[in-house]
Amino acid sequence: MAILPILETPDPILRTISKPVTAFDATLKQLAADMIDTMYDAPGIGLAAVQVGVPLRMLVIDLQEPDPADESGETIVKNPRIFVNPVFSEPSAATNIYSEGCLSVPEQYADVVRPAQITVDWQDLDGKPHRERMDGLMATCIQHEHDHLEGILFIDHLSRLKRDMLLKKLHKMRRVA
Ligand code: NI
Numbered sequence: 001m002a003i004l005p006i007l008e009t010p011d012p013i014l015r016t017i018s019k020p021v022t023a024f025d026a027t028l029k030q031l032a033a034d035m036i037d038t039m040y041d042a043p044g045i046g047l048a049a050v051q052v053g054v055p056l057r058m059l060v061i062d063l064q065e066p067d068p069a070d071e072s073g074e075t076i077v078k079n080p081r082i083f084v085n086p087v088f089s090e091p092s093a094a095t096n097i098y099s100e101g102c103l104s105v106p107e108q109y110a111d112v113v114r115p116a117q118i119t120v121d122w123q124d125l126d127g128k129p130h131r132e133r134m135d136g137l138m139a140t141c142i143q144h145e146h147d148h149l150e151g152i153l154f155i156d157h158l159s160r161l162k163r164d165m166l167l168k169k170l171h172k173m174r175r176v177a
Contacts (some may be wrong), residue, residue, distance in 0.1 A: 001033070001034070001037050002034045002037060002038075003034075003037055003038050003041045004034050004035070004038045004052040004053075005052065005053075006038065006042065006047075006051050006052060006103050006104060007050075007051055007052070007053055007104060008103075008104050008105070008106060009104055009105050009153060009155070009167075009170075011104075013050065013053055013055065014050060014051065014104055014148070014151065014153065015151040016050065016055045016151055017055070017149070017150055017151050018048070018049065018050050018055040018056055018057045018148075018149040018150075019055060019056055019057065020056075020057050020085050021056050021057055021058055021084045021085055021123070024084075024123075024125060024126055024127040028056075028058070028084075028125060029125050031049065031054060031056075031058070032058065032060060032082050032125055034052070035047050035049060035052060035058070035060045036060050036062070036080045036082075038052060039060055039062065039080075039103075040062070040078075042103050043064075044103045045061060045062060045063050045064060045137075045141055046059060046060065046061040046062075046141045046142075046144065046145045047059065047060050047103065047145070048145050048146075048148035048149060050148050050149065050151075051103060051104050051148060057084065057085045057086070057149050058082065058083065058084045058085075059082075059083045059086065059142070059145040059146070059148070059149070060080055060081065060082050060083075061080075061081050061083070061138070061141050061142060061145060062078060062079055062080040062081065063079075063137055063138060063141065064076045064077070064078065065077060082124065082125060083120070083122040083142065083145075084122060084123040084124065084125065084127075085122060085123050086120055086121070086122040086142065086146055086149075087120070087121045087122070088118050088119065088120055088121075088143070088146065089118075089119045089121070090117075090118065090119045090133075091115035091117070091118045092115045092116050092117035092118070093115075094115070094116040094117070095113050095114060095115055095116055096113070096114060096115075096116040096136075096139070096140055097111050097112070097113050098111070098112060098114075098137065098140045099111050100112045100140070100144055100154045101154075102144070102153060102154050102155075104148075104153065105153060105154070105155055105166070105170060106170070106173075107170070107173060108155075108166045108169060108170050110154070110155070110158055110162060110166060112140075112144075112154050112157045112158070113157070114139070114140055114143045114144075115139070115143070116135060116136075116139060117133060117134065117135040117139055118133075118134055118139050118142070118143060119131065119132070119133050119134075120132055120133075120134055120142060155167070
């Protein structure tokens with residue numbers, strides 16, 4: 001188990017385009033395990049490999065939703081999912097708006113519009129292919145994480161005015177921290 005340092009904007013590595021994973025080996029499995037530990041520690045619901053400085057097309061997501069069997073809503077179900085070389089198709093015309101945040105843009109949130117449903121093809125850690133139609137928060141989250149593989153941050157989806165305001169707030173927060 002290892003907690004990896006998370007890169008933050010404006011680190012230029014976050015702007016690189018990640019390379020496809022070709023070696024489904026022990027190193028990849030270790031990276032995935034460390035990314036999951038890092039995501040829980042942050043805490044966050046998703047992390048792309050490039051955010052820990054490894055520009056490979058791999059993401060981890062765990063929405064960490066409350067257990068429906070527990071009425072208090074305090075029990076969180078852990079279900080970490082790993083997506084290697086994810087590819088999207090058939091984005092819905094219908095859209096969803098979520099207030100998004102990002103571990104690489106700490107403590108800043110803004111509404112982002114994305115397709116409400118999307119089909120995702122990916123490989124697991126053994127290279128086995130999978131396909132699933134995603135919706136809700138999962139669809140939003142995987143699109144946000146996939147953006148990282150293209151060097152895109154959620155703030156790039158905002159108007160220039162909104163983005164500048166958010167970056168100013170981030171700068172201010174860092175100065176007092
Ligand atoms: Ni992010």
